[in-house]
Amino acid sequence: MQRVETMLSSESIGKKQKFLLDENVNNILLKFLNSLKIDANYKPKGLSNGKLAEFFKIDKKVLITNDNDFNDPIIYSKDDIYSIILLKVPQNKPESLITSFKKFLKENNIKNFEGKLITLYEDEFDVESLATKYEYGVVD
Secondary structure, eight states, X not given: OHHHHHHTSGGGTOTTOEEEXXXXXXXXXXXXXXXXXXXXXXXXXXXXXXXXXXXXXXXXXXXXXXXXXXXXXXXXOTTTOSEEEEEOSOTTOHHHHHHHHHHHHHHOOOSOOTTEEEEEOSSXXXXXXXXXXXXXXXXX
């Protein structure tokens, strides 16, 4: 187990990548990421989703959330968001959450998270590009 933990250091995802956990994410994930020396913390309390998106776009943080609102490209597009990891792992299954995230950290080959939507399931993950508002015909 120690060997696997060592391999899943901040080196495997890039030393500078930062993560911001939405308030709906199980605290065990934050503890796990911090144990690997990965820069991760919770979003500031009382921050609306819109302000949150602006916050992590500026700071280049990947949002980890269960909130499907962030999966709506009309509301939150590549223009608004840095990157998202959308958790489809039940939060009442902490072992599955950690196992799934370990697998993602070990198997992903993402060098640059910007503009990516990563959907994390119990046994797999999908990586796709976030759409721009232009692609959906949304004009500000």
